[in-house]
Amino acid sequence: MARVSPIWHPMTQHKIFGRAVAIERAEGAHLYTKDGQDIIDGISSWWVNTHGHCHPKIVEAVQAQAAKxxxxxxxxxxxxxxxxxxxxxxxxxxxxxxxxxxxxxxxxxxxxxxxxxxxxxxxxxxxxxxxxxxxxxxxxxxxxxxxxxxxxxxxxxxxxxxxxxxxxxxxxxxxxxxxxxxxxxxxxxxxxxxxxxxxxxxxxxxxxxxxxxxxxxxxxxxxxxxxxxxxxxxxxxxxxxxxxxxxxxxxxxxxxxxxxxxxxxxxxxxxxxxxxxxxxxxxxxxxxxxxxxxxxxxxxxxxxxxxxxxxxxxxxxxxxxxxxxxxEPVLEDVARIEASHSRAAGWFSARPDVENVRVMGSIFALDIKGADNGYLAPVGAQIYDYMMAHGVLLRPMGDCVYILPPYCIEEADLEYIYATLWAALDSLRGDVEQRAA
Ligand SMILES: Cc1ncc(COP(=O)(O)O)c(C=O)c1O
Missing domain, CATH: 3.40.640.10 (Type I PLP-dependent aspartate aminotransferase-like (Major domain))
Structure with a gap:
């Protein structure tokens, strides 16, 4: 039970999950930790962010309003x-x-x-x-x-x-x-x-x-x-x-x-x-x-x-x-993301270890074959850990892995997320083969 922080986090099993990652600042699609790690926010911080973190126009509006x-x-x-x-x-x-x-x-x-x-x-x-x-x-x-x-x-x-x-x-x-x-x-x-x-x-x-x-x-x-x-x-x-x-x-x-x-x-x-x-x-x-x-x-x-x-x-x-x-042409950004997701969906669909690769607007999702399904499937935590170790925040829901980025995300960041997810799935291969056997 010994914990350093008194904070009780949402949707978190504190007995299993380690220490929460301390974010100091954020900009666009990126989160920066206290010790300088750069993390791509691949899920728009629980689906909330649209135009990017700390968008200057919103910062300015809130600052001006706070003074009034x-x-x-x-x-x-x-x-x-x-x-x-x-x-x-x-x-x-x-x-x-x-x-x-x-x-x-x-x-x-x-x-x-x-x-x-x-x-x-x-x-x-x-x-x-x-x-x-x-x-x-x-x-x-x-x-x-x-x-x-x-x-x-x-x-x-x-x-x-x-x-x-x-x-x-x-x-x-x-x-x-x-x-x-x-x-x-x-x-x-x-x-x-x-x-x-x-x-x-x-x-x-x-x-x-x-x-x-x-x-x-x-x-x-x-x-x-x-x-x-x-x-x-x-x-x-x-x-x-x-x-x-x-x-x-x-x-x-x-x-x-x-x-x-x-x-x-x-x-x-x-x-x-x-x-x-x-x-x-x-x-x-x-x-x-x-x-x-x-x-x-x-x-x-x-x-x-x-x-x-x-x-x-x-x-x-x-x-x-x-x-x-x-x-700003925000929906054009969503369309650009959808086009990138669709290209990536083509590659991921060819993998034997995933199914139901799907895209709608800024949402890309796939299910890991052969894994336990449901929110608690352990494979989700494995993908989470791998992605975080490589500077990407994805938070799979059990066997469902999805990407849902802020609309300002750059193509290079999207490509990096797809490539890292590909490698994360490769890293699971042994587990999947073992499960299937
Ligand atoms: C479709 C939908 N409705 C309602 C909610 C609840 O919103 P909140 O977490 O802001 O209470 C969520 C949260 O994820 C949601 O996805």
Whole structure:
């Protein structure tokens, strides 16, 4: 039990994992340790970073804001960065979804993280029906989904090692089978059957559009999502898009739902919202949902807040990030990364020890053949160690190894990551052959 540091780190088994790596500064796609090691951030520091670390425009905006106003209660008060960000976000989302089916997203509720953005969306959906006097208590989700670690978000997520200890405390959610390629009909049939029986009692369908991140970068088809959304709409079930990971260009389009051609009723954003600079969440809602809480009776307000809701520094960072999106060809960078990933996918697909090599936007992923699957598969730690020893941060999820870099990453760094991953897989070869024998 003897430890030098009192810090309890997230998603860390302290009995097994050594000392945390101390990072002193960061720039672009690179992290620098106290003792001068240069590490390429191959996972955008848990999928948050978009434009690179310490982007000068965001640094400047946060510094200027810090000298003026850092934080003020957001109930009954507001400030310029929050107002400008709200309008800017809605403009950006409106333009991205132009021509897509559904009501426009017209209201923005701020919170602090992806989990809190999800909690707010679930409470908005359930609360809206309750206020309208409609008894809709059921929630639909996809098996294997991950929406965060607060209780509502855990309940919406698939049941797994992440939440096994808490299962008795999680409210009931109907999890549809994940639509593996070729199995889409099974998912659609399960959805149809559920809606025929329970559609009128179902408040919302919550989903990670096109990619389930934490369950192993599992991709599914935009067409299927469009179909599922259409079916839900027939039964008045609200669509909650968890774009916490997929939002802000990660999959190649500004938001993943754009590729499925529909506007969700509630959209959850976080991670890339501030360019990955400061913690922040946002839940975007339609006027219809907002109206369900707009009432003469005070008791019908949306009873939800976190102390730092609308934090002025986070708003300033997000606003600066939005400006970068407006001024710089960010999606072209994502397309460049996608092209490099696709080339690399060609090479990796030829390896006998990997499978399901896949690319979407800035995401590259593969599964190691013959390894135990699941988040805890030891092969993940072996790859992590090898990559770190060679100056690259990748954090495989068990047998799923993925690369998800900041959009500013240079080609030479990408090439280095692919080459190092290739060598890391070679270093495992003996183990894989032994496992297969
Ligand atoms: C799709 C998705 N939703 C929600 C969350 C939770 O976000 P946070 O960790 O900011 O609470 C995550 C985090 O990885 C995520 O990937």
């Amino acid at each position: 106003l850092e934080q003020v209660i957001f109930a009954g008060f507001t400030h310029d960065p929050a107002e400008k960000l709200g309008r800017g976000l809605l403009r950006m989302v409106g333009a991205a979804f132009e021509g897509a089916g559904g009501l426009p997203l017209e209201f923005v509720f701020y919170s602090d993280s992806g989990s809190t953005a999800i909690e707010a969306a679930l409470k908005m959906a359930i609360g809206a029906f309750a206020h309208k006097g409609e008894k809709r208590t059921k929630i639909l989700a996809l098996d294997g989904g991950y929406h965060g670690d607060t209780f509502g978000a855990m309940a919406a997520g698939g049941r797994s090692v992440f939440n096994a200890a808490y299962e008795p405390y999680l409210f009931e959610v109907e999890h549809l089978p994940f639509p593996e390629a070729g199995q889409e009909k099974k998912t659609l049939a399960a959805l149809r059957t559920f809606l025929q029986r329970h559609g009128s009692q179902t408040a919302a369908f919550v989903f990670e559009p096109l990619v389930q991140g934490a369950s192993g970068m599992r991709f599914y088809s935009p067409d299927l999502l469009r179909h599922m959304a259409g079916l839900c709409r027939e039964y008045g079930v609200l669509l909650i898009a968890d774009e916490v990971m997929t939002g802000f260009g990660r999959t190649g389009s500004l938001f993943a739902c754009v590729r499925s051609g529909f506007i969700p009723d509630l959209m959850c954003l976080s991670k890339g919202l501030t360019g990955g600079f400061l913690p922040m969440g946002a839940t975007l809602a339609t006027r219809d949902i907002y109206k369900a809480f707009y009432h003469d009776e005070k008791a019908k307000m949306f009873f939800h807040s976190t102390s730092f809701t609308g934090n002025a520094l986070a708003c300033a960072a997000a606003l600066a990030s939005l400006q970068i999106w407006e001024e």
